[in-house]
Amino acid sequence: MVGSGYVGMSLSVILAQHNDVTVLDIDTERVDRINNKQTTIADTEIELFLAEKSLSLIATLDKQAAYQYASFIIVATPTNYDTDTNRFDTSSVDAVVEDALSLNQNALVVIKSTIPMGHTKSLQEKFKTDRVVFSPEFLREGQALKDNLYPSRIIVGSQCKAAIEFAGLLKQGAEKENIETLFIGSREAEAVKLFANTFLAMRASFFNEMDSYALVHELDTKSIIHGVCLDTRIGDGYNNPSFGYGGYCLPKDTKQLLANYGNVPQALIQAIVSSNIIRKDFLSEQIINKNPKVVGFYRLIMKEGSDNFRSSAIQGLMSRVRAADIEVIIYEPELNESSFGGIKVINNLSVFKDISDIVVTNRDSENLQDIKHKVFTRDVFNNN
Numbered sequence: 001m002v003g004s005g006y007v008g009m010s011l012s013v014i015l016a017q018h019n020d021v022t023v024l025d026i027d028t029e030r031v032d033r034i035n036n037k038q039t040t041i042a043d044t045e046i047e048l049f050l051a052e053k054s055l056s057l058i059a060t061l062d063k064q065a066a067y068q069y070a071s072f073i074i075v076a077t078p079t080n081y082d083t084d085t086n087r088f089d090t091s092s093v094d095a096v097v098e099d100a101l102s103l104n105q106n107a108l109v110v111i112k113s114t115i116p117m118g119h120t121k122s123l124q125e126k127f128k129t130d131r132v133v134f135s136p137e138f139l140r141e142g143q144a145l146k147d148n149l150y151p152s153r154i155i156v157g158s159q160c161k162a163a164i165e166f167a168g169l170l171k172q173g174a175e176k177e178n179i180e181t182l183f184i185g186s187r188e189a190e191a192v193k194l195f196a197n198t199f200l201a202m203r204a205s206f207f208n209e210m211d212s213y214a215l216v217h218e219l220d221t222k223s224i225i226h227g228v229c230l231d232t233r234i235g236d237g238y239n240n241p242s243f244g245y246g247g248y249c250l251p252k253d254t255k256q257l258l259a260n261y262g263n264v265p266q267a268l269i270q271a272i273v274s275s276n277i278i279r280k281d282f283l284s285e286q287i288i289n290k291n292p293k294v295v296g297f298y299r300l301i302m303k304e305g306s307d308n309f310r311s312s313a314i315q316g317l318m319s320r321v322r323a324a325d326i327e328v329i330i331y332e333p334e335l336n337e338s339s340f341g342g343i344k345v346i347n348n349l350s351v352f353k354d355i356s357d358i359v360v361t362n363r364d365s366e367n368l369q370d371i372k373h374k375v376f377t378r379d380v381f382n383n384n
Helices: 006-015 028-035 044-052 063-067 091-103 119-127 144-149 161-173 187-218 221-229 250-261 268-288 313-321 349-355 366-374
Strands: 023-026 057-060 071-075 108-111 131-134 154-155 181-183 296-298 327-331 342-346 358-360
Touching: 006 023, 006 044, 006 144, 006 161, 023 063, 028 057, 028 268, 044 154, 063 071, 063 091, 071 091, 071 161, 071 250, 091 108, 091 119, 091 144, 091 358, 119 131, 119 187, 131 187, 144 161, 154 161, 187 221, 221 342, 221 358, 268 313, 268 342, 296 313, 296 349, 342 366, 349 366, 358 366
Parallel strands: 023 057, 071 108, 108 131, 154 181, 296 327, 296 358, 327 342
Antiparallel strands: none
């Protein structure tokens, strides 16, 4: 397993129940944590498995040791979106694939990192091999292991014997039975990942724009959403208004899908990307128009149970409010620094609440019930 983030850590734990798993990482601290039976990410289920299960799991910094005897080499390194090239930066994935193929002549290399459509084929052609396949991962932050224990589906971008065996290992580690499993082309598997995440972003954007309308016209957002979602064709889920879709996956995946369209006619995909910007602009104006002297931003994390605030939607509001020459402060227990991006971090919650004229929070919290008159949030269902 190359990489020990959400994908790598959760998959390693799943597979280590019945297989020998070696995690390769470039971060010494992460390697030490895994070897001391500690998780590298915030995930309660992973903590329990490491503490209570008998797992064959070790970590190393040594590529040779990790690759040499592996039957499967799983790539779970990050692919950030590069705004200069309008595509994912796949350099880490490409480097891992090259090393894996050169140091192991037999293993199937399974890419779990999100990549542009067609990238697996380009690697197969570059290295003149069919030992590289793509298999999309569908995980939620804070529930990564649970989503591997009870997966909605398993998809592998190949029909070869090794690919079928790999899917069998994922099923073996899962607790759910009768898991829908698809063996399709790697390009189609890449497309499934990007289209699925873009659909979720579209749904989040729809309810956010509904909320914007309700806010302007002084309507009860919760009542409207409840009435709309009683239609079984629409249903619940991904309907709680927010400051926009954020996190590690949705912002970059929607942009990558848009870039993949190229000369293919489209309007909806562009609208999904644009909607997220418009939502942040609109809500920032709502805050700025209240003329606060100090705006406190409560928690930068994406949601409860997560330790990740990369590309969190609340940061978009924070930068816009700050650009309006309004003093901004942050309360985030996950931060050990005294400042974040040049913004002062207040570690004492009581002090933070006293100083702030408005407290902005993407998701409401019991910690803010005593200052509800100060709180700005669009959370209507009190859930992630």
